[in-house]
Amino acid sequence: MNINKYKTALMAFGLKEDEAKVYVAALQLGPTTILSIARETEIRRTTVYEIIKALTNKGLMTTELKGFKKLYCASHPRNLVSIFESKKDNLMSIVPDLTTIYKNQGSENSIKTYESLQAIKSLYLEILDSYRSGDFCYVIGDTDKFIKDDPKFFMKYIEDRAKINLDIKIIVTDSEASRERKRNARNFNSQIKILPKDTKLSANFTVTKKLFLTQAVEDKHLAITTNNKEIIGLQKNLFEIIWNSIPE
Numbered sequence: 001m002n003i004n005k006y007k008t009a010l011m012a013f014g015l016k017e018d019e020a021k022v023y024v025a026a027l028q029l030g031p032t033t034i035l036s037i038a039r040e041t042e043i044r045r046t047t048v049y050e051i052i053k054a055l056t057n058k059g060l061m062t063t064e065l066k067g068f069k070k071l072y073c074a075s076h077p078r079n080l081v082s083i084f085e086s087k088k089d090n091l092m093s094i095v096p097d098l099t100t101i102y103k104n105q106g107s108e109n110s111i112k113t114y115e116s117l118q119a120i121k122s123l124y125l126e127i128l129d130s131y132r133s134g135d136f137c138y139v140i141g142d143t144d145k146f147i148k149d150d151p152k153f154f155m156k157y158i159e160d161r162a163k164i165n166l167d168i169k170i171i172v173t174d175s176e177a178s179r180e181r182k183r184n185a186r187n188f189n190s191q192i193k194i195l196p197k198d199t200k201l202s203a204n205f206t207v208t209k210k211l212f213l214t215q216a217v218e219d220k221h222l223a224i225t226t227n228n229k230e231i232i233g234l235q236k237n238l239f240e241i242i243w244n245s246i247p248e
Contacts, residue, residue, distance in 0.1 A: 013080060014087075018043055022051045023060055026074035031064055033071060059083055114223040117149055120215065123223060124157050130210050133165040138239040140171045141204025143178060145217035162189040169243055173199050193246040207235040 003024060010020035018041070025040040026032065034052070038045040052072055055061040060080070062073050114120050131137070147154045161168065168190035172178045174197045182192040195201075206213040212235045215223040226232075 019051055023074055031071040031073045109228045111226045117221045120221055120223050121153055128160055131164045135209045136167040138169050138207045142173045142201045142217055144175055146204055173201055
């Protein structure tokens with residue numbers, strides 16, 4: 001049994017490390033005593049007692065009496081899902097207000113950096129949310145490198161983008177996958193042109209009505225955006241010059 005895997009997942013869920021240890025130990029042991037859990041986890045009994053109280057408050061532990069002995073039991077793992085859904089519902093109830101605050105604080109000449117895969121994925125979701133029917137989306141880059149870090153996420157982004165009535169033009173480096181995407185471009189509501197063979201790109205750029213994005217696609221997760229109208233206009237013009245210079 002890979003205890004570390006379960007512990008890591010529970011910590012990502014929001015439990016502290018010792019809480020995750022105690023919960024997994026209680027699952028393994030069944031109804032048991034604080035002493036048994038302390039021995040299993042190598043955590044002091046007094047600390048285990050406090051952890052069990054915290055887990056009980058979270059709905060993840062219960063107690064039962066067997067004769068005069070009090071035993072401690074882990075709640076069924078499906079309770080984790082119920083707790084997560086409850087937290088999600090609470091969060092979603094305030095997202096509209098938080099979104100309004102976020103939009104009202106935006107500067108018209110901001111430069112932002114994103115330095116992790118999760119931050120970059122969140123950025124693309126923001127871009128997707130910003131599109132309106134009739135907007136444009138122009139991209140130059142290496143699509144294979146763009147997708148590789150999380151193929152499922154980025155393919156869904158491309159599919160969701162295709163559902164919006166956009167002017168999507170994409171210039172990509174040459175590869176078998178790129179040629180296949182060009183053949184199927186209509187399925188994704190886009191037009192694609194391919195750069196000359198052996199062209200190498202270490203970054204992609206995307207220009208939309210509201211921002212210009214440059215994303216490193218080689219060795220590290222880094223993206224930089226600006227919403228400056230002059231820079232957006234310049235990059236749009238440069239894209240169109242390159243687009244018109246490439247034959248169909």
